[in-house]
Amino acid sequence: MKFHLKLLNAPEFRGRNTPSAELDIASKYIALKAERISLKPLMPGGSYFQEVPVEETTVAPQASQLRFITRAGERVFQSPKDVTAGRTFADGHVGRRGFGSAHAPFFQVEVRHEAGAAVLGVAKEDLAKMIETIRQGKRVAPKKMPGRMLEIEVGVTTRKDKTLNVVAYAEGTDPELSKEYITFRSHHDHNPMREGRIHPGSDDNASGVVGMF
Numbered sequence: 001m002k003f004h005l006k007l008l009n010a011p012e013f014r015g016r017n018t019p020s021a022e023l024d025i026a027s028k029y030i031a032l033k034a035e036r037i038s039l040k041p042l043m044p045g046g047s048y049f050q051e052v053p054v055e056e057t058t059v060a061p062q063a064s065q066l067r068f069i070t071r072a073g074e075r076v077f078q079s080p081k082d083v084t085a086g087r088t089f090a091d092g093h094v095g096r097r098g099f100g101s102a103h104a105p106f107f108q109v110e111v112r113h114e115a116g117a118a119v120l121g122v123a124k125e126d127l128a129k130m131i132e133t134i135r136q137g138k139r140v141a142p143k144k145m146p147g148r149m150l151e152i153e154v155g156v157t158t159r160k161d162k163t164l165n166v167v168a169y170a171e172g173t174d175p176e177l178s179k180e181y182i183t184f185r186s187h188h189d190h191n192p193m194r195e196g197r198i199h200p201g202s203d204d205n206a207s208g209v210v211g212m213f
Contacts, residue, residue, distance in 0.1 A: 013026060015191050051163075064153060
């Protein structure tokens with residue numbers, strides 16, 4: 001199991017973003033493994049692959065910003081210098097969403113220390129202490145900040161693409177129960193690279209797939 005986990009988490013897979021060539025390679029590897037452990041293909045034509053249309057949404061940094069508005073005026077933080085925004089997933093029937101469900105993309109916005117300190121009304125050194133407190137599992141005292149408002153603008157581009165689900169089954173031996181299906185599923189896709197960092201998606205993405213093996 002460790003071999004398969006290390007392989008799927010290898011940096012060459014670049015996080016197995018949806019959709020991507022790296023994710024397609026991972027899908028084909030999983031299908032080969034399914035065949036080797038005698039799982040049968042479920043899709044038409046004896047295929048292990050369900051082709052899934054997706055609409056990929058990508059953040060456009062030059063069209064994204066954060067506006068911090070107070071009674072005294074406003075301050076604009078630009079992407080990617082002060083803030084970053086990342087797509088969390090594509091719209092489609094992919095991975096753990098299984099067959100027949102679809103979700104709109106949503107975005108995670110991360111604020112760098114200078115912008116975060118300005119929004120919270122503290123010095124960067126105090127913000128660093130707050131972050132360290134949280135890292136230690138301790139609570140940071142709440143603070144009311146009336147008269148402040150944040151406006152987040154995230155510019156995006158979209159394109160249509162496709163990705164692959166891997167679908168296989170093991171046939172039962174009981175003459176009656178073999179007509180029924182019990183479904184086990186996991187997802188092997190994860191997040192794209194952000195600012196040069198690879199997010200391998202070991203737990204639960206790759207580990208879920210390996211656990212099914």
